[in-house]
Amino acid sequence: DTEVTQTPKHLVMGMTNKKSLKCEQHMGHRAMYWYKQKAKKPPELMFVYSYEKLSINESVPSRFSPECPNSSLLNLHLHALQPEDSALYLCASSQEAAGTPGRPTFGEGSWLTVV
Amino acid sequence: RKEVEQDPGPFNVPEGATVAFNCTYSNSASQSFFWYRQDCRKEPKLLMSVYSSGNEDGRFTAQLNRASQYISLLIRDSKLSDSATYLCVVNMGYGGATNKLIFGTGTLLAVQP
16 A cells, blocks of 8 residues: 555646645655656655645745645645656655654655646 | 765676665765665655664665765665666755755666576
8 A cells, every 4th residue: 555645646737737736644754755756867856844844945946836734735736837847746754854754655656747 | 966876877787696786975964864766657665774783684785884975785686576776865954953855866777587
């Protein structure tokens, strides 16, 4: 069973659309992460939420807007994306928000195509 | 210099071979280290955490060298199913205030029959 659930698995959107990616975990983890992964590249950190507050933004363009409505949910709102934003978006969570994070667990990812 | 670096490979090895990967990191204060494997078009999956004294899990052994700021992964008796990309992950968070988990560049392993 996947302990971090991401929806949708696949998303195709136009450059003028607004869409959202969702991530959910019920392990009581206090840190949640968004990563972006392009083909043949490692995942790149985008955002980190610690105790439901944004703690790291890796200079991500404002067309990506994260949101953490509660301790189990993490959203990534998408607006006015570019074709080069097409990638696999991975959500992860870890038990602790600082110090020793525990083992990060990844969701299966959302494949995004911007047309 | 990238924060976390690996030899990208590919490493092409025959079944049964022993193969070793290294990963260097830039933050000497990092405390947490992990090895993940990622299959094509799948999410990264945890292989093992890396502890200060080194640790072993079956055919896999992980080592940490703080002085030289690198971690290693040794795979013994390689199987075809070990073919994947191996990624190290280092917590680059500063001051313990938050976690900043950064992936290495990844090393591709291809085990040949």
